[in-house]
Amino acid sequence: MLRATKDIKLPTTITGSLPRPTWYTENLGVRSFMDAMVNSEFREQYVDTVAIYLHEQALAGLDIVTDGDAHFDNDVGGQSWTAYPTRHMSGFNHADPRPTPAGKGGLLFPPGHILHDYLEARVMPSIVGPVGRGSLQYAAMWKTVQRMTKRPVKFGTIGPELVAFAVADHHYRNVKDRILAISDALNEELHELADAGCQAIQFEEPQIHLLAVRNIVDDVINPAFSVEVFNRTVRGLRAKTEVWCHTCWGNPSQQRMFPRVQSYKSALAMINKVDADVVTFESCSAGGMDLEAFGKEIADKKIAIGVIDHHTLQVERPEEIADHIRRALKYIPAERLVLSSDCGMGREGMSRRHAFYKMVALVQGTNIVRRELGLPEAECLAADPRYSLVVQAP
Ligand SMILES: [Zn+2]
Known part of the structure; x- marks a missing residue:
C-alpha cells in the first residue's frame, strides 16, 4: 500500500545510513534500545544525533527521511548493520560472540584488502536455540524518530539471509531452516512497526541479484529462494504500509564488493516478483546503464534509482543529477520514479558535510526536472542564496 510516496511526484530520499557525529561515542552493544534510553548520556547523544540527521535532511529538502541508522554501533565497516539482530534477537548467545566461519560461496578478501578487516569484524553471537524477535525494538526506535518530524520516516532492516550467513549455528539443521526462522521473527x-504507523519499511539486501550474477548453482540458496524469503519476511505488510526492497551491490566500508560495476539485468525478472511497493537500484555508480531494463522489467512497482554515489567524496552536480533523471524518465513514468542515493553514506569514512551536500544536490537536481515538468519544487533552504555569507565584489 502506498503511504510515504503516495501523492508525491518524483519523491526524494536516501537509502538509510548517515555519517556518525564524532561526539556520538555511546554504543548499544547488547543492551536493548529502551534500556539504553534510560541512561541519560546515551539518550542525549542518540536523540541529538537523530535530531541533526532529521534537520539536515529537512534543510536539503528530502521528502522521505530516515534515522540515519543512528541505533547502530560504531563498528568497523558498518558491521553493526549485520550484527544488530544477532546482538538483540533471542536464540543467540549474546555473552559469547565468536568469529563467523567463512562459508562456501562467500566473497573472500585476502589480508591486505580493506575488507579483510570487515571479515575479521564478523565476531557475532552464535545461534544456540530457537530464534525470536528478542529486543529488536524497531517500533520503539521508529517512534522516537517519527515524533521529531512531520516527514515520513522510512525504517530499514537487514534481511534474514545475511544475518543467517554471518553467524555460527548450533541449533538449526541447515541454513535454510535458519533463514526461515529469522524471516518469521x-x-x-x-x-x-507497521501497526505503530511507520509509513515505509525497507527490507535491505535480498540476495536475488547477488546470487544471479555469481552463477552459484545451489539447490537451496538461489535467486528463487531469495524471492521466497523476501516475500515471507514481508507477508501481510503491504496491507498496512509501504514496503521497499533495497537492492544493492554491498557497502561495507563504502567499498564495492565486486571488481567491476555489475548489471542487474540477469536478475530483474526475479526482482519483479518481490512483494514490494518500491524497489531501489544503484544507478549513479553504474552510469545509469540499466535504466531501460528497469523500466521494461519492473512492472507496477515504483522504482527508486540512486542518483548520488555513496562510494565517492565527489559531490554530484545538480545538472548531472537532472540529466540522470531525464534519462530515467524515458523509460520510467514520473508517477513511478523515486530519487535516492545508491546506498547508505554512513558505513565508514564519508564526512557529514559530504553526505549533507550530496543530499542537497539530490534535491536541487530533482527540482530542475520538477520545474521542467511543472511540478511543485521542494524547498531547499541549504541552497537559498539569501543566506550566503560570501561577500560579493562591488
Ligand atoms: Zn545498499
Whole structure:
C-alpha cells in the first residue's frame, strides 16, 4: 500500500545510513534500545544525533527521511548493520560472540584488502536455540524518530539471509531452516512497526541479484529462494504500509564488493516478483546503464534509482543529477520514479558535510526536472542564496 510516496511526484530520499557525529561515542552493544534510553548520556547523544540527521535532511529538502541508522554501533565497516539482530534477537548467545566461519560461496578478501578487516569484524553471537524477535525494538526506535518530524520516516532492516550467513549455528539443521526462522521473527517485528504507523519499511539486501550474477548453482540458496524469503519476511505488510526492497551491490566500508560495476539485468525478472511497493537500484555508480531494463522489467512497482554515489567524496552536480533523471524518465513514468542515493553514506569514512551536500544536490537536481515538468519544487533552504555569507565584489 502506498503511504510515504503516495501523492508525491518524483519523491526524494536516501537509502538509510548517515555519517556518525564524532561526539556520538555511546554504543548499544547488547543492551536493548529502551534500556539504553534510560541512561541519560546515551539518550542525549542518540536523540541529538537523530535530531541533526532529521534537520539536515529537512534543510536539503528530502521528502522521505530516515534515522540515519543512528541505533547502530560504531563498528568497523558498518558491521553493526549485520550484527544488530544477532546482538538483540533471542536464540543467540549474546555473552559469547565468536568469529563467523567463512562459508562456501562467500566473497573472500585476502589480508591486505580493506575488507579483510570487515571479515575479521564478523565476531557475532552464535545461534544456540530457537530464534525470536528478542529486543529488536524497531517500533520503539521508529517512534522516537517519527515524533521529531512531520516527514515520513522510512525504517530499514537487514534481511534474514545475511544475518543467517554471518553467524555460527548450533541449533538449526541447515541454513535454510535458519533463514526461515529469522524471516518469521522479522515478520512479527515488522508487523509491530507497521501497526505503530511507520509509513515505509525497507527490507535491505535480498540476495536475488547477488546470487544471479555469481552463477552459484545451489539447490537451496538461489535467486528463487531469495524471492521466497523476501516475500515471507514481508507477508501481510503491504496491507498496512509501504514496503521497499533495497537492492544493492554491498557497502561495507563504502567499498564495492565486486571488481567491476555489475548489471542487474540477469536478475530483474526475479526482482519483479518481490512483494514490494518500491524497489531501489544503484544507478549513479553504474552510469545509469540499466535504466531501460528497469523500466521494461519492473512492472507496477515504483522504482527508486540512486542518483548520488555513496562510494565517492565527489559531490554530484545538480545538472548531472537532472540529466540522470531525464534519462530515467524515458523509460520510467514520473508517477513511478523515486530519487535516492545508491546506498547508505554512513558505513565508514564519508564526512557529514559530504553526505549533507550530496543530499542537497539530490534535491536541487530533482527540482530542475520538477520545474521542467511543472511540478511543485521542494524547498531547499541549504541552497537559498539569501543566506550566503560570501561577500560579493562591488
Ligand atoms: Zn545498499
